[in-house]
Amino acid sequence: MLLLENNLAQQIVNRTMKIIGNNINVMSHRGVIIGSGDPLRIGQTHDAALLALQHSTTIEVTKESSLTLKGVLPGINLVLQVNGQVIGVVGITGDPDECRKYADLVKMTAEMIVEHAGLTEQLQWDRRHREEFITSWINTQTNDAKLLGWAKKLDIDISAPRIAVLIRFRETHQPISLQGVRKIVELLEYPIRDNLVAVVSLNEIVVLKPATFIHGQWDCNDENRRIDLLFSRLKEYDMTDIDIALGHYFDGEGSVARSYESAQLTLEWGLTHQPQKHKHLYEDLRLPVLLSPLHQSWQGQQLHQPYQLLIQEDKNGQLVKTLVALFQYRSLTECANSLYIHRNTLRYRINRIRNITKIDPETIGGLLELHLGYLLER
Structure with missing residues (x-):
């Protein structure tokens, strides 16, 4: 069941009061005031809201009828519905004859705010689950039944060939903001190219890109050009303290994890031995990268x-x-x-x-x- 939360209820109050000026109350599905232009009323039970919920209809309260109801002032109380589900009541304080002309506008605005909040929350929920899946996938050498089931629920085809790209923000006196991280994620996801993107740490993003093939062979040059394009777009947002490493393409079970590991080793080698560069390609550094695990x-x-x-x-x-x-x-x-x-x-x-x-x-x-x-x- 979709529930109205206090913060969202108060958001409805603040936005609608800017439009009409009257005091607005938002009541929960139990008839309790959870948002109001009058903070003292929050937490009180609203009898007119209870009636509106009980009969699923609009309840108008005149000055006379308000005297017989608990916690009620003159006004109009309208039932809020989202996807056919009653979630609460929005009340407009004032003379019903005056309030009636914009009551439907207030109701529609409140329902739109709730719908938008629900959609945003769903998108954030989906993103969290996708990032959790991607993080698990890049660290898993076998495509077991649990991973396959998880991918199916998220509508991700793990059999599609992918190549790992690792993006890391360099440590500077002014660390990148969360807004900056979101901007990079947006650049990676739009326009839509079926990239799977996950923020794996405070300073690192992994991208699982669809692998490009020319005459049946994976084409590193195409990905190289795309990285150059990304760098040029990042410069527009003054984001230059960033390193990007392109891993190697593998096929078969555990291929994504191996590609991710190759990108990690490529990035570490590049940061250590060619810090003046910001782009590090496995294909250019193949031998030293392959040898790097031998150091210890x-x-x-x-x-x-x-x-x-x-x-x-x-x-x-x-x-x-x-x-x-x-x-x-x-x-x-x-x-x-x-x-x-x-x-x-x-x-x-x-x-x-x-x-x-x-x-x-x-x-x-x-x-x-x-x-x-x-x-x-x-």
Whole structure:
């Protein structure tokens, strides 16, 4: 059953009194005054409202008849109905002959306020449930029966291919307001593109976007362009302290959770190693992002150790510079030319790298291991 709350009742009073000037009372479905231009009357039982509710009709009260009713002044009392349900009574204080000409206007205004409030509350309720679902979905590796049932109730097709985008607000002296967060959510939801949007923390929004395919392959470039468009729109609202990370597309069970995790790792790597940028794409940072979980593992420490030894022994940075050139060029001649050194000098540096790290950079496996250690250093 839809119930009138005190705050909404007082809102009806305040808005209608601005229109007509007369005192307005709003009574609950039990005939108790819950909103009034006269605060002293709130909480009193209104006999005329009880009669209106009992007979589902308008009750007019003259000066004479008011003397026989408890808590009643002359006026007109009209039953409020929303979706065919009686929810209360609105009363206009004054001479019934004078009040009658705008009684229907007051009734219609009150019912419209209640309907709008109910719609707003329903939308907020739906949004909360959708955000709770999205938060659960991005952290779930399996599409179990509970998740499927929840999605069906919310009319969300979890079989549709989606890609995760993570938006984070940078910490500044002036944190973003809730109004700012709502504005970004609106930009992400409208025009309607079937984006699923959830505010997952005070400074983070996740967007599950429909994946775009070209010739059967997921197209990262299309999403890249859309992120650029979003940045340009955010600038119009002076929102620039924002980072956006695009994850990778996965298919199969748990694909959304994996896409979200890839966006998280991409964002963390980007914020740490390229803070001057605000857009971070998994496809551009694939290898370092894939390696990032190794930082805290013994396997990562083992891969990193040889490169650390090289840094410690390389006083002027020439050996590290030479190793980076070896990563980039296929032949020793190209490598030496890029460093503006003779091949014999390059050979000497390669031998030093080999002696320090105990790894041969002239083999594919050795060069790969040193490259992984270099990436883990970054």
